Structures are given as structure tokens and as C-alpha cells.
């Protein structure tokens with residue numbers, strides 16, 4: 103139990119998206135407030151939100167990110183949003199390829 107709490111503590115410290123949406127809209131139409139916390143949603147909500155056909159289409163939009171940086175400028179938590187999006191996208195692709203969640 104304490105191990106689980108420690109894992110959660112590490113995951114939820116600092117560098118994670120709160121889903122507030124202050125960084126939006128994205129000129130490329132990326133649903134940042136969902137995509138930047140896909141890894142958390144996968145493990146804490148019904149995973150269909152991310153793994154369904156619609157969810158996968160939503161995540162694929164991350165490929166259109168131009169790294170313009172306007173989302174990071176608006177994020178009140180100072181997140182490197184493009185980097186966070188890429189990490190979440192990689193994680194989702196690995197899960198779809200069979201990585202256990």
C-alpha cells in the first residue's frame with residue numbers, strides 16, 4: 103500500500119498537467135488538456151477515453167504540434183507542454199503496443 107502511495111506521489115509531483123485548459127486553444131487543434139495528461143487518465147479513469155478510436159485520433163493530433171510555445175507561455179504551472187505531449191503520446195503508443203498499464 104505504501105509503495106502504491108509512493109508511486110502516486112512521484113507521478114503527481116510537479117511536472118503533470120492538471121487539465122485546467124488555460125493553455126488553450128491550440129492553433130493546431132490539439133486537445134492539450136486531455137492529451138497532456140493521457141498517461142494519468144489511462145490509469146485513473148476508464149482507459150477508453152484514450153484508447154478508443156476517437157481517443158487515438160485525438161492523440162495523433164500531437165504529431166501536428168509546431169512547438170510554437172504559446173501553450174507553455176499560458177500554462178500557470180510552467181510546464182513544458184510540447185515535451186509533455188510527446189511523452190504522453192509515446193506512453194499511449196507503448197500501451198497500444200502491449201505495455202501493461
Ligand code: SF4
Nearest residue numbers: 128167168170171173
Ligand atoms: S506548442 Fe504545440 S501544443 Fe502548444 S500551442 Fe503550439 S502547436 Fe499547440
Ligand code: SF4
Nearest residue numbers: 119120122123125177
Ligand atoms: S498544460 Fe498547463 S494550462 Fe494546459 S491544461 Fe495542463 S496544466 Fe492546464
